[in-house]
Amino acid sequence: MSGMSFILAGMLAAATPFLLAALGELVVERAGVLNLGLEGIMALGAVVAFIVVYHGGGHPAAFAVAALAGCALSLVFGFLALGVRANQVAAGLAVGILGQGLSSLIGNSYESLTVTGLAKWAVPGLADLPVVGGLFVQDIVVWLSLLATAAIWGMFRFSKLGLILRAVGENPQAARAIGYRVIAIRYGAVAFGGAMAGLAGAYASTVYTPLWADGMIAGRGWIALALVVFGTWLTGRIFFGALLFGAVSLASLVAQTEGWAVPSQLLSSLPYIVTIIVLGIITSNKRLLKVNGVASLGEPFGP
């Protein structure tokens, strides 16, 4: 397989954990809440999903359990940030550390075990194309994440729910003044974001690299957070950011296997560098930032 077709075939799957987590965080941030605990929530989702699959529970159950676990942990954050109005940055970091600790504890006896991933599903016809064919052979979760991306894009663009979330995130006082229950809406967004982060973790540990190793999320939660900001809170940009990140990480693998005379450290840092540069250029448009930014992000709000 050539380097190009390798990248095309693998980039969607590589992007999926970032994409799922970032989509969830997008909804949370649009509602004006900053949940920095993504990394720990993903780790918890990853470990519980791995255990379910390992004991023969199957992938659907594993993903469901991961979503529930992510939801539960994010509601701890929700309680701190919304219920008692703690500082959101501190609450998010604390919950993130809690999630990582819990995942090490729960996963302790599963260290380095493996499970089988998911079968791939090919789009008939398109999958046989030369070079790009691999793009159309993906597991079901990838296909569903693409659907989720479209659904969230549509929600923000066309639906009342999307409008309400944006309104609550921009000006919670005004939203309350016209009768919306800001705190309840924010709880909902936080729960959704947690569930998505749980799913992202589950995908990483049971499909993308079907094994459990402590610390295997390896900063993906942080990248997902960065993608939301660099993507200026726009679904399409976050999708492309995730894809770019996936593609560049695979490209650096290709470069390493082909023995390019580039230090491997530089190659491994390439995805981060490219993502920052590309999205940094996009973000330099101040007007876009002003229009798409979330005005009340991270600010405590109470009656």
Place this chain on the structure above:
Amino acid sequence: MSAPLLSLRGMTKGYGPVKANQAIDLDVAPNSIHAILGENGAGKSTLMKLIYGVEAPDAGEVFWNGAPVHLHSPGEARRLGIGMVFQHFSLFETLTVVENISLIVAGTKATLAARIRELGRDFGLEVDPFAEVHALSVGERQRVEIIRCLMTEPKLLILDEPTSVLPPQAVGLLFETLRRLRDRGVSILFISHKLDEIQAICDRATILRAGRVTGNVDPREHDAHDLARMMIGRDMPPPLHPDPVEPGEVRLELSGLDHAPDDPFGVALQGVSLSLRAGEVLGIAGISGNGQSELSRLISGEVRLSEARRDDVRMLGQGVGHLGPGARRALGFAFVPEERLGRGAVPEMTLSDNSLLTAHGQGMLRRGFIDRVREAEFTAACIRDFDVRTPGPEAEAGALSGGNLQKFIMGREISLRPKVLFVAQPTWGVDVGAAAAIRQRLVAMRNEGVAVLVISEELEELFEVCDRIQVMHKGHLSASLDARTTRAEEIGRLMIGADGVAA
């Protein structure tokens, strides 16, 4: 009087030590336009928020058509048929007009947009339904608020200072609207500081002072002087009409300034020229949304020009087009923007910290550290000299009533002892007594040799304080007119572009 639509009994609300409302009784009759009058901070907005369910009362009862009701949320108030236009806008800036409206009115965007256009035509409240709110002028935003309210078809409509930013023609149209609404069976609670407006359309007036009801009258039976006395508890100062003084050197100059704003919905300025001398007051009249906010940002430095065009804006003999607000202020420029929350003051910060934002040069910094004592002194002096009603320098700016915050910001900027003072809408939402005091201060500044530039929609105000007036219309600024010899009608014609003038 027929059985009241809405009755309040003993409504009480305190914010910490401040007793905003104390045992207020109020009856609003059906088919009535009922005024609430009072000084800044008298508790008018607070009472309206209690009726609309935004704030919960500490004590008191509400009766709707004679039946007791509990208003816990705006949603409930709307279900009963109560609508409210807030004094500080409650619009979402990143959403379009129609999106804002769809948050409280059901319907598809297309049908809502059609109704927005229809209401706009009927009531002279025209706005583009698909414009994003952040790109609208203050006056246009208010139109959106009013339309949003009308679309919920209320039986009681609360308007908290709806006219403070409307141009005179639009006020006429709004009153026509309100009368029409009343004739269709809608009662209106109307707050305004403009006594002539209240006499023109209200059939009842309740007067508040310091959180208590001090009068309940038919405003048509009293003259403006009486009403003002009931409101502020003393006689009004007479209008000024200052004598001309010999102006000094040119301190602010724009020569043929063209500017296309970044904002696609903004107004492009074309060939704007003005020249402001020390010791004179120049007024810029015009209906809001004709380029005033673009002009004010260019003069304040919030919008910068390229280095090459630095001389398009000259201040104190120096090209400053490329400088930011801080550099211009360092030269001796001070500015009061029209939006007091967010641009004039940071609502979450205390008054002291808000002073620091522009007055840090007044000895408030020592080797990079904040001198809290100096800061508090400066703030306390502003509060005292400008009669700001607030518990003290540590109060949050956002907790002040609208007019009191305006007085504070004016006071802060005037206390900087600037060489050029630029004020947009100096008395917007300020009560009659305080407005007169602010105008006096502006004239006093001029007499001390300060160059004063005032943007206002209120012609009477401009005639009272200005030496010269220029009129803004569709991004053009008219030639300078002498405020002492020009008639109001002439300016009014220029405001609506009836003379077809450009520059």
